[in-house]
Amino acid sequence: MTDIRDRIRNIIAEQAMxxxxxxxxxxxxxxxxxxxxGLVESIFALEEEFDITIPFNANEPEKSExxxxxxxxxxxxxxxxxxxxx
Amino acid sequence: MSAKKVKEDKGKASPTPQVVRTxxxxxxxxxTGMGTxxxxxxxxxxxxxxxxxARCGITQLDFRDVDRLTIQIGGQIHDWQPETxxxxxxxxxxxxxxxxxxxxAKEAVAQSGLEFQGxxxxxxxxxxxxxxxxxxxxxxxxxxxxxxxxxRVHPFVVxxxxxxxxASHVSMEFGLRGPSxxxxxxxxxxxxxxxxxxxxxxxxxAQVMLTGGSEAMLCFGGVKAWEGLRVMSKDACxxxxxxxxxxxxxxxxxxxxFEDYDHARARGxxxxxxxxxxxxxxxAQDIVMPSAQGAERAITGAMRDAGLNPHDIGYINAHGTGxxxxxxxxxxxxxxxxxxxxxxxxxxxxxxxxxxxxxxxGAIEMLACILALRDGIIAPTIGYEEPDxxxxxxxxxxxxxxxxxxxxxxxxxxxxxxxxxxxxxxx
Numbered sequence: 001m002t003d004i005r006d007r008i009r010n011i012i013a014e015q016a017m018x019x020x021x022x023x024x025x026x027x028x029x030x031x032x033x034x035x036x037x038g039l040v041e042s043i044f045a046l047e048e049e050f051d052i053t054i055p056f057n058a059n060e061p062e063k064s065e066x067x068x069x070x071x072x073x074x075x076x077x078x079x080x081x082x083x084x085x086x
Numbered sequence: 087m088s089a090k091k092v093k094e095d096k097g098k099a100s101p102t103p104q105v106v107r108t109x110x111x112x113x114x115x116x117x118t119g120m121g122t123x124x125x126x127x128x129x130x131x132x133x134x135x136x137x138x139x140a141r142c143g144i145t146q147l148d149f150r151d152v153d154r155l156t157i158q159i160g161g162q163i164h165d166w167q168p169e170t171x172x173x174x175x176x177x178x179x180x181x182x183x184x185x186x187x188x189x190x191a192k193e194a195v196a197q198s199g200l201e202f203q204g205x206x207x208x209x210x211x212x213x214x215x216x217x218x219x220x221x222x223x224x225x226x227x228x229x230x231x232x233x234x235x236x237x238r239v240h241p242f243v244v245x246x247x248x249x250x251x252x253a254s255h256v257s258m259e260f261g262l263r264g265p266s267x268x269x270x271x272x273x274x275x276x277x278x279x280x281x282x283x284x285x286x287x288x289x290x291x292a293q294v295m296l297t298g299g300s301e302a303m304l305c306f307g308g309v310k311a312w313e314g315l316r317v318m319s320k321d322a323c324x325x326x327x328x329x330x331x332x333x334x335x336x337x338x339x340x341x342x343x344f345e346d347y348d349h350a351r352a353r354g355x356x357x358x359x360x361x362x363x364x365x366x367x368x369x370a371q372d373i374v375m376p377s378a379q380g381a382e383r384a385i386t387g388a389m390r391d392a393g394l395n396p397h398d399i400g401y402i403n404a405h406g407t408g409x410x411x412x413x414x415x416x417x418x419x420x421x422x423x424x425x426x427x428x429x430x431x432x433x434x435x436x437x438x439x440x441x442x443x444x445x446x447x448g449a450i451e452m453l454a455c456i457l458a459l460r461d462g463i464i465a466p467t468i469g470y471e472e473p474d475x476x477x478x479x480x481x482x483x484x485x486x487x488x489x490x491x492x493x494x495x496x497x498x499x500x501x502x503x504x505x506x507x508x509x510x511x512x513x
Contacts, residue, residue, distance in 0.1 A: 035375075036375065036411075037372075037373075037374055037375070040314075040315060040316050043316070044314070056316055057316055057317075057318075057319075057320075057331055057332060058315070058316045058317050058332075058410070059317060059319070059330065059331045059332045059409055059410040059411075060331050060410065063331075
């Protein structure tokens, strides 16, 4: 699963215009300077990269099945969706 | 204004410049006709009845490829039968947004009793709002050339899809030979259009303007594009409710006859309401996130233009999209603009019933303003389930209310940060 982790970190780093080393498991989207539109864009990029559908409504991010609290939770959620795809 | 006063105003809503009154004075502007088609009904009477009964027009969407959409609800007009109202040649030329507009315009003009064959036609025009124009025509023809691989499209694709098609067909239908054009400011399009029509009649540039707007974006490509932003609700439009989870799209049109007040009086017309003020502002901040300051400047600007004070306003038809961002920002803007009076006025979003009709929404919502002024009935915000401390205003939840109001505002705050607010008075 390291591969998935690195691909996600690269995508988020590109979105945040940061060096990939600055994207750690405990970074929150806000820490990385990703606003709501940036988040929607990042989720789209992840969907494209892994050919998955991420359940996420920008109106109620906290209620979403997709936990965006920090990079660790995002990576775990993407890994789960990729595994479910089989 | 003293230098000190200018300094104090910095950071707060800065005033919109006063309209310069011409030597001959400005004309008063009457509304003498109204028409609509939308998910609640195919005319004004059916729509106003739905407002009174708090009926929801949002249903399961029904069109080609809908099964490929994540969002499957909308304020769709299911019983739309163009062949009943238009001949074969007209249907070939009219995209759905033009068909909606023409139906609404015919109802409005019939009510006004105006005829434009003579001199009046030279000083009458039409200004309409639409965000996407002939979206169904784009969608169908892209499908033809990309998906089906055909190399030929119908010769009328361009005149059918262009954003000004509806305005042009209205001008042709009624012989309006004065100023006509189309305004595209996303969700504020028809408020901008009606505001400009108001200014043109007020300034004397036209004696009569047909105005309003229309949208027909409920097709596969239209809804798919909106899905991308992840701001749409999958189940309901619940403006101002704490559990709101996004907007729901609708479709339809609203058209009004704005007429020189003295002209209307002289011919004994039934005046439905008077348009008294209009203001526009730009957030100049973000392409999708709204700004309370920008909204507030348009609200206070419209009142100033109308010569109204906050305590004169009894009702506001809200932009009220049902998104997390809009509703709390709009309530903050209203609370700040009205101060203590914010607790005494009513504010409702009829998008909960007809859906967000994008470029046509302000025109359909204008009907709720006229219902309030003329019939003393406030259309409710339906789908309201849980109070939100960030939207702590009287949002007329779930049930229409009887109330006498003398002046109202209609808010529209578009993506792109373009705001347009209109003020109306009871006659």
